[in-house]
Amino acid sequence: MRWFRRTTLDPLAVSMSGLKLGDRLLMLGCSDTALAAALARKVGLTGRACLLDESADRLDAAAAVVTQEGALVESFTASMSALPFEAGSFDVVVARNVFPSMAASTRAAVVHEVTRVVRAGGRCIVIDDLPRGALGGLIGGHRSEDGSPGSIAVPLLAQAGFRGVRTLAEREGFVFVEGVKAGDGLAKS
DSSP: OGGGSOOOOHHHHHHHHTOOTTOEEEEEOOSOHHHHHHHHHHHTTTSEEEEEESOHHHHHHHHHHHHHTTOOOEEEEOOTTSOOSOTTOEEEEEEESOSTTSOHHHHHHHHHHHHHHEEEEEEEEEEEEOOOSHHHHHHSOOOOTTSOTTTTHHHHHHHTTEEEEEEEEEETTEEEEEEEEOBTTBOOO
């Protein structure tokens, strides 16, 4: 029943990400290859685009699409709970549909690592699928423990010290959550 649900969101996600030419981007989760390519194109040759996935097959597929689209990308197969980057390496971290299927302890470890690798004032954007209504909601789609979309990421980012954590939008079957890393004079909220 895949044809009933849109599977890529690249134009919408690129605009929601707020990425700029020259940004340093880390994308966690590479199942959406079109999104990976669109985000890598957005940071351009003056930026840095890194893809990380725990599955080498997903990562290879995403890297191939990004390269085919003419963008540069660095690919890493690694655990999301032990990111192979120095502290403050990225301006923006995009987590695409990685938290809903994780155990709570794993989610906390991944968010801890995201907090470590994003610079002070940098942002984390979480993009998850919205649960479908009616019959579709019963047979598919992700929901948090309390049954609401987006609520997995909001408390995770807030507890990790991100400020201004909020749901940016729920559009076209996706929920977008953003938080800004506090630090260097940025107050936590």
